Amino acid sequence: MPTASQLGPFEFLKQLTETPGVSGREERIRDLVLSASKDLWDETRIDSMGNLICFKRATRAAGPAGRRGGKRDGLATDRAPRVMFACHMDEIGFYVRYIDDDGFLRLQNVGGFDTRNLFARRVVVHGRQDLLGLLNPAGKPVHIASDEEKKKIPEIHEFCVDLMRPAAEVRKLVEIGDPVSLYQTTESIGEAITGKSLDNRISLWVGINAIRRAHGLDYLQVDGSPAAAAKRGKRPAGPTGSRYDIYFVACVQEEVGLRGAGTAAFGVEPDIGIAIDTTLACDTPGIGKDQAITQFGKGVGIKVMDSAVISHRGLYDEFVALAQKHKIPFQREVLPRGGTDAGAVQRTRAGTRAITISVPTRYIHTVTESIHRRDALAAVDLVAAWLSA
Template sequence: MTEQQDFGEFELLRKLMETPGVSGREERVRDLILAETAGLWDETRVDSMGNLICVKRAVTSAKRRRGAAAAGTEAGAEPLRVMLACHMDEIGFYVRFIDENGFLRVQNVGGFDARNLFARRVLVQGKRDLLGVLNPAGKPVHLASEDEKKKIPEMREFFVDLFLTKRQVKKLVDVGDPVTLIQRTEIVGDSITGKALDNRIAVWAAISALRRAASKLRYDVYFVACVQEEVGLRGAAPAAFGIDPHV
């Protein structure tokens, strides 16, 4: 692989990781995948759960279908169906309410370690995208006692400061708006650092593999970018029932 190909593939991974897509609000990731893979698939659809299902037919299957359509005959035996399921949602938050100071009180979606959430930049998808900072309520460290410094805050204590007045916040943000962490995706040595590696890395790997194998597939491959994995694997099961894969 050339350096240019390496960069191009990393750019796709970077876009996937930096695009917000909290469980239940994955539409931006779904749109990105469709845009970045235009022309790769034989079929695409979005099911009632919001899963993105992209089909790449086996080479023999595609030829047989075209030949049968031209001749007006049956296509014959179908190749095996292989399903590649990769969830595209990420852990994040939803706005619970706006408090008297104009801060956003949030509900986490998925499991966070609260110790990693101090002074984190976040994106709030309100009437427009808004930059905020996430912090727990409580005394600043220079005023806290030794015992208070050791306490790990609970998730319900965290709030988002948008640096706006309460009136401005209420015009721009509604209860239920999604909130995601902001973090640059970077290569550090032989590793990658960033947010949403779980599981955008699998989405990227599946797309990269199918691009390489597209001209020699022996099976009909169903690439599924699943929704709502972080809140109970809700997208994968309906997709599997709909596709009924052999593998």
Template sequence: MPQDETLQMLKALTDAKGIPGNEREARHVMKEYIAPFADEVSTDGLGSLVAVKKGDENGPKIMVAGHLDEVGFMVTQIDEKGFIRFQTVGGWWSQVMLAQRVTITTKKGDITGVIGSKPPHILPPEARKKPVEIKEMFIDIGASSKEEAAEWGVTPGDMVTPYFEFTVMNNEKMLLAKAWDNRIGCAIAIDVLKGLQNEQHPNVVYGVGTVQEEVGLRGARTSAQMIQPDIGFGVDVGIAGDTPGVSSKDALSKMGDGPQIVLYDASMVSHKGLRDFVTGVADEKGIPYQFDSMAGGGTDSGAIHLTANGVPALSITIPTRYIHSHAAMLHRDDFENAVKLIVEVIKRLDRKTVDQITFD
């Protein structure tokens, strides 16, 4: 276990298992870490965690949302030989799945499996050149029959998660883990409340762990409806463009160069007034940042900004390599600078400033 308190939190969050609709374990971890800094903690009807920290009770409501769920799989059936058929839950690229270890969470405990397919040695040459389709894959848990798998507790509907342990790399700023998408957003929400502990802030801050983001921004919709925020921040992962073969026209951001201020994605055009305010604070405090835009994909901001009469919202993301796979990598400095930036922004979001951002 890492000695550093922050690394302990990041390990606990990322090692936790929680696909969309099964976020309980991740929610409990987030609650454990955020509760000491919150005045109250509650859950909405879908299971999103809402931690409230009150500065000025009559001030604007500021929502900082990271999603609890990770991409994974769900058991759909067990065949006669004990092999598991499954459904992806969230977006997966077939090429990152084969021969990967997974954990099936059953009513009798966790079971280890591996994703398999027909071996290439017995395929015709043309078939070998093509990626294996997800529908042709299965999970092998070492069972000899359907009855044995059932005896071990495997049931259709069981959650299946990638298996990977949190790892600090040789460059200790580089952190490798499953589920950075989006336990890093949950960690940002926790540390923002922590960073406001001894600070005056003219507002009420909501640190939120939303559910079911990967299947349609669902928990952000319900939790924002409950909160009715005046300003919303979706904190999530973004694409790092600093690996071989990626050009600047594909993705601009580099790990370690600061959090990403998202200009637009498929779910939202960011609010220009809020975006300008945030970058102004970053410039004033010397906090590094990068601009990013994504033609595909979206974040919780996409649901938050459509709440009630509309909410000025902005996505602040962490450049991350290899998302939606078993292991992703990010840079600790980007996480810490995102927290620092959001804390500084919140300290300035009084009623007058929020009204100016919203109605100017």
């Protein structure tokens, strides 16, 4: 298995992905983000929804009125323009909805699953203590199932969790409503990082590190180990610091309807909203090239549109120009289905200029989600360059 030194700057990402935090129960991942990055911020707070809102004051004078946020709805402002980074921290998972007489758990999903990917999985039930369990559909094993039974794809409500304990003990440790997360370690395979909940813990990693790099700081190393210089990329040349008042928001409940980002944006009232999220990299067998969306290892995605947002054209052009100027590998992204927190931020109050910066990801919403190191590093470089411009 890879050591911290092999993961280099991605060691923090391993911690982020292996920390549980299903939609609505993000407290553990929120605590990790806050404790690891607290020295970066001027102020932090947790709002009523559970969003972690981290504020970093502008460190350079703003440009001419109206430049990327100096105007709001055509009116000049007397403050630094506000940019909100929406980086959702929740992961898809489950809640316990029923405990049967034999101690087996039935589940309610939070977020979208393809049940073909749920067979024979390990899960963690977060009850009075964390309990490792086995997730399988109810029914016969393959040895005695009929041909028709083998063809059937079970629905979520047919899956159950076996805790390998007597029912009486299960009832002492687990209650209806306890969250359940998928269990998977995060590993390095070739030039890729693979594991669960890269959607969307990669956004936390990209956002924090981009803000650090824009202010002349190296990648966050939570264990004190040095980053591998050959793997971490270079911050684009130019001034350090930013003209923006930065609001980095670790959002809750994106996977169930972009809920946290909407309320956070209403409170922050940003001039610009930037969601950082994963996007599909469907450059795998069985999918036509015209449906790939993005390609693995070919650079950061700059989103044109998805089903929740059409990116602000001025912002899109800025990011493309910066990527070309600094020779940062990038891909133009059109996603026909699915959306990000940019959709909620864009529609807050009287409207906000918004865009999504994407990390191409294979096998999204499985425990083998995979990102290429080059794409993640390109995302950091692009966001850092934009903040420093």
